[in-house]
Amino acid sequence: MTTLTPVLTVNWDQPDSFTLDGYGDYAAARKALTMDPDAVIQAVKDSGLRGRGGAGFPTGMKWGFIPQGDGKPHYLVVNADESEPGTCKDIPLMMANPHSLVEGVIITSYAIRASHAFIYVRGEVLHVIRRLRAAVAEAYERGLLGKDIFGSGFDLELVVHSGAGAYICGEETALLDSLEGYRGQPRLKPPFPAVAGLYASPTVVNNVESVASVPSIITNGAEWFASMGTEKSKGFGIFSLSGHVTRPGQYEAPLGITLRELLDMAGGIRAGHRLKFWTPGGSSTPIFTDEHLDVPLDFESVGAKGSMLGTRALQIFDETTCVVRAVLRWTEFYAHESCGKCTPCREGTYWLKQVLKRLEKGQGSEEDLTTITDIADNILGRSFCALGDGATSPIHSSVKLFRDEYLKHFEIGGCPFDHAPSTVWGTA
Numbered sequence: 001m002t003t004l005t006p007v008l009t010v011n012w013d014q015p016d017s018f019t020l021d022g023y024g025d026y027a028a029a030r031k032a033l034t035m036d037p038d039a040v041i042q043a044v045k046d047s048g049l050r051g052r053g054g055a056g057f058p059t060g061m062k063w064g065f066i067p068q069g070d071g072k073p074h075y076l077v078v079n080a081d082e083s084e085p086g087t088c089k090d091i092p093l094m095m096a097n098p099h100s101l102v103e104g105v106i107i108t109s110y111a112i113r114a115s116h117a118f119i120y121v122r123g124e125v126l127h128v129i130r131r132l133r134a135a136v137a138e139a140y141e142r143g144l145l146g147k148d149i150f151g152s153g154f155d156l157e158l159v160v161h162s163g164a165g166a167y168i169c170g171e172e173t174a175l176l177d178s179l180e181g182y183r184g185q186p187r188l189k190p191p192f193p194a195v196a197g198l199y200a201s202p203t204v205v206n207n208v209e210s211v212a213s214v215p216s217i218i219t220n221g222a223e224w225f226a227s228m229g230t231e232k233s234k235g236f237g238i239f240s241l242s243g244h245v246t247r248p249g250q251y252e253a254p255l256g257i258t259l260r261e262l263l264d265m266a267g268g269i270r271a272g273h274r275l276k277f278w279t280p281g282g283s284s285t286p287i288f289t290d291e292h293l294d295v296p297l298d299f300e301s302v303g304a305k306g307s308m309l310g311t312r313a314l315q316i317f318d319e320t321t322c323v324v325r326a327v328l329r330w331t332e333f334y335a336h337e338s339c340g341k342c343t344p345c346r347e348g349t350y351w352l353k354q355v356l357k358r359l360e361k362g363q364g365s366e367e368d369l370t371t372i373t374d375i376a377d378n379i380l381g382r383s384f385c386a387l388g389d390g391a392t393s394p395i396h397s398s399v400k401l402f403r404d405e406y407l408k409h410f411e412i413g414g415c416p417f418d419h420a421p422s423t424v425w426g427t428a
Contacts, residue, residue, distance in 0.1 A: 002257040004265065005228060005236040007216050008209070009252045012096040018131055020138045023099035028215035029144070032107040033152040040111040044214060046222035048234030053079055053207030054281065054310045056233070056299045059214075065194035066112045066202045074114040075203040076105060077179065078211055080121040080128075081163055081170040084390075085283040085333055086313035089238040090208040092250055094121075094128050097212070098135035102158065104211035106149065107218060109156050112204050116157050119208075120175050123162045132160045167337035171385045172205040174339065185341045186385035209238060229255035233298030233309075243278075243316035244270045244422075256301070259314060260293040273318035277401070281310020283330040284390025286397035287323075307397070322417040323402040324409060327394045328356040334391035345388035348379040352395060359406060362414040369399055369406055 016022030032040050045060030066074055078101065082090040094101060101119070109117045121129050136158055139145045147155050161179060169175045169184040176198050178184035197203025213235065217225045226234045233255040239262055242248045246267030253262070259278065269275050275290045280297060286307040288295070295305050302309045317326065335349040355372050358364045376392035383389065399406065408416050 002253060002261050004251060004253050006252050007236055008093060008097060008100055008212055008238065009250060012092075012250075017096050018098055018135065020099055020135070020142060020144075023097065023103075026099075026103045026106070026139075026144050026215075028218040029103045029106040029110075030150050032218050033110055033150050033154055037111045037113060040107060040218070043222045044111070044217060047217045047225040048222075048229070048232075049210065049213055049217065049225065050233065050235075050299065051207055052209035052213065052237060052311070054284075054308075056309065059206065059210050062194065062206070063108070063112050063204055065192075066204060067195070068113065070202065072201045073116065073199075074112050075198040075201060076109045076112060076114045076117040077172075077175065077198060077203055077205045078105060078117070078119040078208055079170065079172060079175055079205055080119050080132075080208045081167075081175060082208070082311075083122050083165075083167045083170055084311065084313065085330060086240070086242060086279055086315040087282045087311040088240045088242065088313065089250060089311065091125055091128055093208060093212060093238065095131050098132050099139070100212040100215060101132075101208055102135055102139050102145075104214040105158055106144070106156060107214050108204065108206065108211055110154055112202075114204070115155050117159070118179060118198075119158070119160045120169070120179055121160060121162050122169075123165045126162075129160060129162050136160055166339070167333075168339040168385070168387060171387065174385070175205065176203065183339075185339045188384065230296065230298045230300070232300050237312055239297065239312045239314055241266050241314045241316060244273060244275075244318040244321070245316045246270055255298045255309075256296040258294050258296060259288075262297075262314065263293075263316075269316065269318055273320065275316065276319045276321060277317050277323060279307075279313060279315045281308050282313035283315070283333070284308075284386070284393055285310045286393045287401065289401055307393075318422075320417070320422040322360075322415055322419065322422070323398050323405050324356070324360045325415065325417070325419065327398045328353070328360050330394050331356050331391065334387065338387060338391075342382075342384045342388070344379045345383040345391070348375050348388065349391050351375055352391065359409060360415060362409040362412060365410060366407060369403065373399055 011017040041063045049059045050056040169178045173187035174184040193203040239251045277287045335353040338345045340346040376395040379388045380392045
């Protein structure tokens with residue numbers, strides 16, 4: 001039985017967890033600033049830490065892409081624009097433990113030789129912005145940010161920047177455009193941010209959890225981190241359980257844990273019900289069913305079963321939920337959040353929404369299933385960024401796994417489900 005590994009969440013239950021006194025004296029940053037920057041990068045490489053924002057790219061390798069001695073300023077940008085349906089790990093992390101992120105920013109910036117860093121936060125989460133800015137101000141007051149940190153000669157200015165609330169700005173290049181003051185739309189790559197990112201200078205863009213994980217690696221060593229998880233997906237991560245589960249919340253555990261184990265920790269599916277389908281990594285990942293309860297939740301195992309680990313946003317749905325209705329809700333989100341830059345996503349998500357509305361009302365036909373899968377096929381791999389690809393995931397997987405449920409809507413001329421029992425207050 002896999003056990004929880006509280007590292008980032010270890011002090012969340014303390015009333016002063018968000019303060020510097022409750023967090024500590026930045027011992028990891030003090031240690032890192034006595035090391036050679038390349039040694040810090042190597043330690044993160046050796047740990048096996050992979051990006052916790054969804055893509056799973058090796059973090060140390062990304063840092064190593066930054067060209068050195070190029071005469072340009074280097075920047076670190078922390079992607080805190082968490083906004084995908086089901087994804088809810090970074091916001092509680094920043095609320096309960098913001099100093100782990102600030103300390104991680106110091107270490108990361110030092111490693112990539114950046115003297116300016118930015119935390120880009122979704123504008124709607126004003127409480128998080130206030131909490132982060134308070135933590136940054138506290139760090140400045142204690143001399144942990146600014147000039148000559150710890151007497152090391154390293155200078156760092158950190159800015160907490162609030163976005164306007166666009167899901168597309170979770171895509172790293174759209175985030176950079178937004179940070180520069182432009183409309184948030186994805187850039188064509190190459191060039192990649194490591195070469196020409198913020199202000200056309202070398203830039204590392206990392207997720208909140210990725211950066212916040214760095215201090216523990218410096219403190220405990222790369223081998224300690226690599227000892228957890230699986231061979232290729234090392235370390236721990238925050239798994240977010242939501243939906244029809246007895247005790248929804250954040251569960252920090254080694255990668256490779258299964259949903260069955262997590263459900264045991266969370267008290268199982270809500271009383272009197274059974275698991276129907278779930279997402280392993282948020283709404284942009286293909287859905288799984290109860291047949292996948294024992295799939296190890298690591299990048300390789302989930303990928304081998306046809307989905308993606310993503311942000312480990314485990315949305316749990318029991319038998320009271322209409323799959324068609326759930327997929328429609330997700331599709332409405334993607335249609336609304338498409339930036340409109342590329343035709344496949346702009347037009348495709350709109351038409352997926354229109355056809356799904358008809359299907360959910362039982363007014364469509366079996367031919368419409370071919371239509372939505374054809375539309376999804378023409379979006380997948382043909383859009384500027386991953387938003388379009390993500391929008392197709394619930395379409396393809398739901399039609400494959402629950403085709404009969406789609407057909408049932410046509411047969412009876414409406415949705416066969418009473419939607420009230422699937423709500424949080426439902427008791428049926």
